[in-house]
Every structure is written in C-alpha cells, then in structure tokens.
Amino acid sequence: MTTPATPPITEEDIAEFLIHTPGFFERHAELLTAVQLTSPHGGRAVSLQERQAEMLRDKIKLLEQRLMEMMRHGNENMLIADRMLRWARQMFLVARPVDLPAVLVSEIRSQFSVPQAALKLWDVAEVYAGEPFAQGASEDVRSLASSLGVPYCGVNAGFDAVQWLDDPEAAASLALIPLRAGAAGPAFGLLILASPDSQRYQAGMATDFLERIAELASAALSRVRDD
Template sequence: MTSSAMNPITEDDIADFLLNTPDFFGRHAELLSAVLLTSPHGNRAVSLQERQAEMLREKIKLLEHRIMDMIRHGNENMIISDRLQRWARRLFLTASPQALPHAMAEGLQEEFMVPQVAVKVWGVADAFAGEPFAQGVSNDVKSLASSLMAPYVGANAGFEAVGWLPDASRVASVALIALRNGTDPQAFGLMVLASPDSQRFHAGMGTDFLERMAELGSAALSRLRPA
C-alpha cells in the first residue's frame, strides 16, 4: 500500500499548498476561469474570478454601511453638541445665582427633551440656605452623590433622589449626575434626569456628554458656594 493511500490528501493540504505556492495560478491561469464555485446568491455555478468579484462587492457594501453609520453618529453628536452649547449659554446668561438650579433643570428639559429633571445643591452660602434647591437632601443622598465617579444611567432602583421629581411614580430610567469642584471627591450637588421610557437611560449608553454636563453645571453652580 502506497503512502498516499495511507495518508490521503485533505482539503487542508490543498489549502496549505495554494497558500504556500502563490505563483500556482500564475503558471495555471486557465484554472481561474475553469474552476467553478457555488454562488451564495442561488445555486448557480460561478468562476473563481466571479466569486472573488462577489466577495469584493460584499466587502464594499459592508464598508459603505459602516461609513453611513459613522456619518449618522457624527451628525447625532453634532446635534447633541449644539444642544449642550445652548444649555451652557443659558447658564452663562442667568444673572441671579439662586435662579441657576431652575435654569439648569428647565434647560435640560427643553434642549434634551428630558421629561423630568431635578437639581439639588448643598453646602451653599448662607444667603441661599433657605432656597428650595438647598432643602430636603439626606446624608444618604449626599453619600450616594459623592460615590458617583461617573454618571449613573439605568433603571430606577428606588433612588431616594427620584422623590425630588414632580411625578416620581412615572420614572422607569434615570441618570444621576454628581456635581463637584474639579477632582474634589465630595459632591456638592446632584442632577436627576428621569424618563418613563426604560431605555432612555440604560447601562450600555455612553456618558461623555453627561460628564460634560456635570462639568459645566458644577462650574455654574459654584456661584452658590461660600466664597
């Protein structure tokens, strides 16, 4: 019995040979049109060249879809950036410090179509200690805010801060955004964004823009802090 009979040539052997012999089809160019393959678009047979062309068209189509996704995401990011800029402008134009929390909440609702928003600040200067935004914040909420190194986005897990909203019973998802001075680990405020849509704020969403909101909001509200 011959060696070839004991060890028949396998498809892997053929594949290895073609990979390691790049000039094979150069010496046997006639095979490029003679070898027939089954097309994935029906049961018809196509030449190796036709199959390569089909694969190239599929790759081009996939790349086109990716480019369209990139353009769409870019446009969405531009829209959000414009809204963020308008929100920041509103804060800059708010002359009265005690009007800032309301301006922040109202701006978020109008610019980003957030159904419910609440803003609370603590550790404020004595002149603002009696304002509604400085009242009704428990130590537990303050501890929670200080523990948020990044915005929380996800389901409403019965957070105490949700009770600040006008209609807490209709909250399915929330974004909790801590307000702090730069890298200070202790937060001095908390923004609550809420929606009845369970997917409006979800764990898989990006928080880059929410973090920019936190930075802008914190800088604006620093006017309420003791000098």
Template sequence: MTPPISPITEDDIAQFLIHTPGFFERHAEVLASVQIASPHGHRAVSLQERQAEMLREKIKGLEQRIMDMVRHSNENVAIAQKVHQWTGELLCVGEPADLPEAVVQGIQRLFDVPQAALRLWDVAPAFAAAPYAQGASEDSRAFATSLTMPFCGPNLGFEPAGWLVAPDGVAAQSLALLPLREGAMDSATPAFGLLVLGSPDPQRFDATMGTEFLTRMAELASAALLRLR
C-alpha cells in the same frame, strides 16, 4: 510490503495551494473553470465572480460604517450646539437663586429630557430654605460624592429618583445621575449636589451609552451653581 498510501485530504490540497503560489499562474485554465455555490441562490458561479460578490459585500459593509460615523458626527455636533446654548443661558442668569431652575428647565427644553431635578446641600444661609436645598439624605449625599462619572441605567429605586416629577404620571424607567462638585467630575472633592435626569423610555439613559457630554454638562452646572455656596 509497501505501506498503504494515505488519501489526499482537503487540508493537504489547501496547504499545497498556499505554499505553491505559482500553481494558478501555470494552470490558469484551472482557476477559470472552478465553480462554487453562490450565497444568493443555488446556482454555481466562477471563483472570480464569487470574489467580486465578496468584495461588493465588503464595500457595502464599509459604506454602512461610514454612514453610521457621519450620523454620529452630526448628532454630536447638534448636542455640542445645545450645550453651548445652555451654557450661554446660564451665564445670563443674574440672580444666583434663579440658577437651579435655569439648569433644570434648560436641560428639559434643549435636550428633550422629560424629567429633571436637582438637590444642593451646604449652600449659603440665604438659600438654605429653598426647595432645591431640601430633601437630600446623608445616603444620597454620600452616593453623589462616590460618583466620579455620570451614572446611566435603569431606575433601581434610587432615592434621588423620587425628586423627579412626572407630568404624565409615568415614573422614570431610566436615569442619569450627575454629581455636582467643584472642579473636575473625577476629582476627590466632595459633591455639593446631584442632578437627576429621568425618562419613561428604558433605553434613553442606557448603561452602555457614552457619558462625555453628560460629564461636561455636570461640570458646567457645578460651576454655575457654585454661586449659591
């Protein structure tokens, strides 16, 4: 008795076409007559037309990616220019005692940061009574030292958030915490200060944002503020 023949499946057809690349060359009329549903309506289109639609969609996606890359590039150039201007302003500060205010006000003005504050410790005796040298607990100092990169995220009730002054009475919903230390941001040198940036916008300092510019700003501020030690 002849065993029953299994019906041909779609997978069988697909595998045949994959392993028989010359099929459509020998049967071009089949390729031309294939009709499939268009994603842009209920009408049927030829395989060539569907391939053209897919290619247009792919090109559109690539164009969008290029536009995003250009936009991010322009934003980075603008930020770099502001960092350069801020650095120049810090270099022009003559009195070391004026540096903390220059750091904070420059960031607020140039980078449109609504709230900013800093605290320093282990400063020279001549600056020990200044407001910026007061109010940092041992926990805050240890926390600053533990940071090897800027912290960005929601305001979870960190003590340094209490250093911020909200001119409109709205507490910061997102924070950036920048440790100040001699040398590179990720070194093992204990921090001698902490720079706090805050915004009422919960997304301004998002946990997923890049921190390259914030790292450079922390290192520049640290280099300037070393004059107070």
C-alpha cells in the same frame, strides 16, 4: 509483507500545497477560469472571477454602511454640541444666582427633551440655605453622590433622589449626575434626569456627554456655593 496504505489526500493537504507553491496557478492559469464556486446570493454556481466581484461588492456595501453610520453619529454629535451651547448660554444670561438652579433644570429639559429633571444642592451660601433647591437632600443621597466617580445610568432602583421628581412613578430609567467643584472631592449637589423609556439611560452606556453636563453645571452653580 503488506504495504501500508497511503493516507488519502485531504483538503488541508491541498491548501498547504497551494500556499507553498505560489507559481502553481501561473503555470496552470487555465484552471482559474474553470473553477466554479457557489454564490451566497441564490446558491447558483459562478466563476471564480464573478465570486471575487461579489465579495468586492459586499465589502463596498459594508464600507458604505459604516460610512453612513459615521456620518449619522457625526450629525448627532453636532446637534448635541449645539444644544449644549444653547443650554450654557442660558445659564450665562441668568442675572441672579438664586435663579440658576431652576433655569438650569428647565433648560436641560427643554434643550435635550428630558421628560423629568430635578436638582438638589448642599453646602450652599447661607443666604440660599432656605431655598427649595437647598432642601431635601438626605445624608444617603449626599453619600451616594460623592461615591459616584461618573454619572450613574440605569433602571430606577428606588433611589431617594427619585422623590424629587414631579412624577416619581413615571421614572423607568435614570441618570444621576454628581456635581463637584473639581475633578475629585465630595459632591455638593446631584442632578437627576429621568425618562419613562427604560432604554433611554442604560447601564454601560457612554457617559462623556453627561460628564460635560456635570462640569458646566458645577461651574455655573459655584455662584450659590459657600466657598
């Protein structure tokens, strides 16, 4: 009768044994000093302690990089908030409502380094119906603005509103920002920001900042609306 061959011990068997035998290295501490591992930095053999030290240094380096990134984002957010305040201040200083749209656009270009920007409004007070900012918004544009729950960011897909810009051909990426009297309801205007950089306004980018722009612009422009 042939005795069945004993299956070879695998690495998984050894790992399972060590997991379920926590006192093994306490009884055989000398093995820890004899363990040799391959270093990821040059492929040389190092002791277990040295390998653990390398892993710890790598973790510290990663945490430092994350901390620096958080600090960078914090500084960027502070700069954006400061620019937002300066932009809002300029709108507060506008004495005549009729001047608001032009100041809003010029200041957003200046404060945020936006190459091109344009604004059109509808449903304005009758006294402002003949102003340039109240002309040129087609029904398609109005429907598009009202359909946007959040600002659109992405490539220039041939939107009618692009023609409001001084140089439509130079608009590679866009942000279309609908203006509303409240959180819901139809839009009463559309603000368009454009850049020749195709990556400046990307699909999927966070729109929190642009939504704050929309809220402030909508509130300021309530002075020219037909309420």
